[in-house]
Amino acid sequence: MIVNEQIDNPFKPKAARIVRHYDLIKDHRFFQIRHIDMKKAMSFTYNPGQFIMVSIPGVGEAPFSISSTPSRPGILELGIRKVGKLTEALFKKKDNDVIYIRGPYGNGFKLDQMVNKDLIIVAGGLGVIPLRSILYYVLDNRDQFNRVFFLYGTRSPQDFLFKTEFFQIKKRDDIECMYSVDRPDKDWTENVGVVTKLFKELPKIDPKETNAVVVGPPVMYKFVIDEFLKLKIPKNQIQLSLERRMKCGIGKCGHCAIEHLYTCMDGPVFTYWDTLHFRELI
Known part of the structure; x- marks a missing residue:
C-alpha cells in the first residue's frame, strides 16, 4: 500500500511579509518579518545564535543572523547591512511586501x-x-x-x-x-x-x-x-x-566546510575549546 505524505523540502522557502522596517545607521536597516501562514509564524522556533536564509525570486539568497528572541514568538527581526545585489533589492522593499525565508539553521548558543x-x-x-x-x-x-x-x-x-x-x-x-x-x-x-x-x-x-x-x-x-x-x-x-561563506544552510554544498565541520550545521556558534582544535575557525 502506498501512503501519500507531504514531505517538507528543506530547500523550499516560505513566504513572509515585511511588517516594519527602519534605518539603524547608514546602510544598515532593521526588518521585522512574519510568515504569511500565521500557524507557521507562531510555531516557528529557534535558538539565539541561529540564522535564516532570505531570498527574493530572481535576485538571490543569503544568510542573516536572527536578531529577535524566541521568547517573543510570531515576529522575526533582522539587522541587515546593504552590501550586495540581494541586500540592495531588499532595501527597496516596503512594509507589507513579500520576501521568502527558510530555516532556522545552525546550532545557536548553549543556553x-x-x-x-x-x-x-x-x-x-x-x-x-x-x-x-x-x-x-x-x-x-x-x-x-x-x-x-x-x-x-x-x-x-x-x-x-x-x-x-x-x-x-x-x-x-x-x-x-x-x-x-x-x-x-x-x-x-x-x-x-x-x-x-x-x-x-x-x-x-x-x-x-x-x-x-x-x-x-x-x-x-x-x-x-x-x-x-x-x-x-x-x-x-x-x-x-563565526561567519563563513554559507550557501545552502544544510551542509550539502560544502561552501562553509572546515575539515569535517560545516559552519552552517556544526556552528556558527563554537566554544573557544573548539577553535583550539580547528585553527582555521578563527
Whole structure:
C-alpha cells in the first residue's frame, strides 16, 4: 500500500511579509518579518545564535543572523547591512511586501549551561545583531540567570546600532551595560577606546560560575578571548559565533566546510575549546 505524505523540502522557502522596517545607521536597516501562514509564524522556533536564509525570486539568497528572541514568538527581526545585489533589492522593499525565508539553521548558543550562572556578553560592531537575540532572551527570562554584563563597542557613535533601545536597557537595575567607541564626538558621554578596555570595569567574578559570549569582527576575537582567559573562565564556557561563506544552510554544498565541520550545521556558534582544535575557525 502506498501512503501519500507531504514531505517538507528543506530547500523550499516560505513566504513572509515585511511588517516594519527602519534605518539603524547608514546602510544598515532593521526588518521585522512574519510568515504569511500565521500557524507557521507562531510555531516557528529557534535558538539565539541561529540564522535564516532570505531570498527574493530572481535576485538571490543569503544568510542573516536572527536578531529577535524566541521568547517573543510570531515576529522575526533582522539587522541587515546593504552590501550586495540581494541586500540592495531588499532595501527597496516596503512594509507589507513579500520576501521568502527558510530555516532556522545552525546550532545557536548553549543556553542550558548559562542557567544560574553569571553571563558576560561582548559585542563589537555588527556582532551585536546576533547577540541582541541572546540579550533579550536573558532579559525575558531574567530569573534564570545570575549577574549579566553587556559590553558593546563600535568605531564611533554614528556606528552604534540599536542606540535608543540599548541606552534604555542601560537604565535597568538587573543588568550592567558598558558602552565604548574608538572615536567619540562632542555628545558622547560613555567610555572611549576599544571594547577590551571595558573589562577593567567588571566586578570580581567566579570563573567557574561564569559564561561568556562574544561576536564581532575577526580581529577582535583574539583580544576579547585573552581578556576572558585572564579572568580564568574555562575554555568550554566561552562561546563565539563565526561567519563563513554559507550557501545552502544544510551542509550539502560544502561552501562553509572546515575539515569535517560545516559552519552552517556544526556552528556558527563554537566554544573557544573548539577553535583550539580547528585553527582555521578563527
